[in-house]
Amino acid sequence: MDELIFFINRVLISGTVLGSIYALGAIGITLIFGILRFAHFAHGDMMTMGAFVAFVLASALAAAGVVLPLPMGFVVLPVAMIITALLALGIDKGFYAPLRARGAKPVTLLIASIGVTLMMQGLLRLIFGSSTKSMYVAGESKDIFRIDMSWAGGTRPISITEPQVIMFVVTALIVVALHLFLTRSRLGKAMRAMADNAALAQVSGINTALVVRVTWVIAGSLACVAGTMLALDVALMPDLAFNIVLPIFAAAIVGGLGHAYGAIVGGFLIAFAETLAVFNWTAVLRPLNAILPEGMALPANLALVPTEYKLTVAFVILVVTLLVRPTGIFKGAST
Amino acid sequence: MSLPASLSASLQSPLRRGLILFAAMFVIVVITGVMQGGASILLILTQATAFALIALGLNIQWGYGGLFNFAIMGFLMVGGASTVFLSYPINPDFWTSDGPLMLGRALLAFLFGLCLVLLARQSHRIGITGKLKTTLVVIAWFAGYILYRSQIDPAAAYIESTAGFVGGLGLHPVLGWAFGGLVSAIIAFYIGKVSLGLRTDYLAIATIGISEILRALIKNMDWLTRGTMTVSPMPWPTPLPQNLQAMGFSISESFIYARLGFLALAVLILVLAFIIVQRAYGGPWGRMMRAIRDNHIAAGSMGKDVTGRQLELFIFGSILMGIGGAMLATFTQIFDPSGYQPINHTFMLWVMVIVGGAGNNWGVVLGAFLIYIVWVISDPLAQLIFVNLSVLTDSLGWGAIPEIDSRALQMRVFVLGVVITIALRYAPRGLLPETVRREG
């Protein structure tokens, strides 16, 4: 039983946490790609920026002496999302829109997004320094829920932290809201239409500039959620999300670029693949030692991939996808 | 005629424009030299020369061929690790231990695994096809992987615990640089084989992934590269300051002359590479490359082997990156895998090429020197600004600015971002744009 609990704690919960973050980031990347046709490399830093916005707001609340039962970083999330969305709009207006107006090729926009990455990384460190910060600015403790499993013969509990629970709930809400937006609302459908066929969308009279703005608002606010959640779960630092931008891109591509549901599926797929690949199977398979012949005992560490090479997992999945099915699981944009 | 008008008129001619910009750069170098001192500017110039060589490599790939490469950092690391292996002194502890034997066994396991995979891929010859063959290939991969891991893991642990790492071969550093180019070429061949058919944005992601994997490997294969424990001091191909001091030079002089020697060698290599690259560009080969870049499909339908040519470009460019990376490692005398960052070693090269002028070798060299100097002097400049600001905030009673050093260091990242954004917006073809010669 304890082996199962260990598996749940280490794989199911961690994988879901990671998957939620990947999915929220990948949705933004995939939407931007679908509408603007370029790979937005600065998305990881947009997540980090969102987390820092939440951090500043939370610090301000804490300094004002507000005490709340929930983590402060979570309470300020709606405001932080709005601010990050505005910042995303500003970045588009300042750096990408002029290039689009000139008719620049997507690859130029990609390089421009590298420029934005550099500016954001530089600025964040300039302002906040390079050190690691805690999102629990008011000194709140990170509550851990322990689900007692003794009724099933387990000696250890299933443990899950408060930010993790919040993250599951928020991710689920966002996915449902996004689904409703894309399938029910006029603007959401216009967004899908533009991703499908931008020229025809324009001909239909769809206000493409508005759709572009909505795209940045969604991408920016989801990036803020993902970044803040990541910072709540781990810690806040300037290179918080730059390091996971590769698996996030892998998630978007594996799911099919331009396809929002694909990004969600891809996010969880990559996350679970990573978690399972570095998982030490000995911990679960240890009971087998009893029936295995003498001298054949399982090694102490039976992980498919050493933890140092965790990053390679996302990449291998990405390469296999590109070679076998370049359009991704859901048929994404192929042009 | 007013001065600005005459200046802008003379900027129209590419040649004069180039001369003026190079002269301007020279002035910047001199000013920096006066402000920072001779030894310091020689350090900057030597590293800038190595970066110019690397930028030429990227120019071959992106400027000539339109091939996106975000794996530059990976090639620099490969170059560095290669020159460590060839030119670092021999480690007798390793050669007298069981290490070589165990590594030999690991190599055998690797080759055996390779044979398994190759055999499985040939299984259709004995009538195994479709799903069954795919399964067989996957199993062969898996078996080969397990087999290799079963040999390399103990070998690595043994070497790390007894000898530290395998050490080098004690050969001349210039041979090490050549070796860095060779290893880069081999790696580039395989990367190119797999990924060059991809769309540009996929290629960007794929290469950045490859770069990260190379970093993870080099950082964690302690038995081969010493990993995060770093290798130093690396021998120089030219006399070291210590050697000169032993010959009676004063300390400050020794640094200047030693760096001057290294710089001369680096410039020689850059000039050689430049001549080759420039000639290739003007020749039939370069013409074909531009045809492929500008009109991918038409060149393909004209019966030209587009992928084959692109692979050539990718390998050629990567060789220069490998050599440049090796030179950098040798010059700093330390190989530290954790010192490599995508910003410093991939994105900065892109800024150099874009700002200089993709497709124009003169422009790229100019861009490399200019950007590297900007990169280096952003830090002290920012320090200066911060220190003064700090005095101001302090006197206003807001307290001094904390962590000035680390913050100022980040200023250069920000400046790099600003530079590339401005370049893309106002001079998308660079300071010295490619002069497209019309054929026929």
Added chain:
Amino acid sequence: MALIELKHVVGGYGGAPILNGVNIAIEKSDIGVIVGPNGAGKSTTLKAIFGLLKVTGGTIEFGGENIANSLPDRLVPKGLSFVPQEKNVFTSMSVEENLEMGAFTRTDDFSGTMAWVYEMFPVLKEKRRQPAGELSGGQRQMVAMGRALMSKPSLLMLDEPSAGLSPRYVIEIFETIQRVNQEGVGILMVEQNARQALAFASKGFVLAQGQNRFTGTGQELIDDPEVAKSFLGG
């Protein structure tokens, strides 16, 4: 007053002008057909009206104002609609969603218009939940027309609506266009099936090298021996 009137329109894609003085006038009751050799600038004319390329000379009057260089999101609410020649449906979206996109600029209730479109193309009602990419070529053409009609245009422009369709479908499409016209929508279309199209056109325009060569009623053009010789294949 004409519904739309192009006077000496000059325009192109940035290089040398493709249109060198095009004149077209259509009434609300008209079916206007533009014919001409490949590359004559027929599609370009429709795109110029719809603001998809730069008009550098002449005027385009629609509803009493010069609409040259206005963008589609302003033209559609004014009553102009366009069915491009290719890629004219949202393949990943259902038939019904395609129609809704046609009504994007409308703020009123468009269920009546949708019912009207379904009545005109009953097969679309059957397939309204199906992605448009899964339909046949003829059905797609109906989706495309339906989408364009959803904005309740007063002028519908079609670029080669019969391209790639079997002869039976061609007739069906022409009949549908006639019905739309009878319901009070002016038509301006480009056609390769020149003889067939001119036969039911009330106005015909022969374009060559970006200029009008002949203008007249459909029948006049068919009867003109010179037009028949040079443009209708004898």
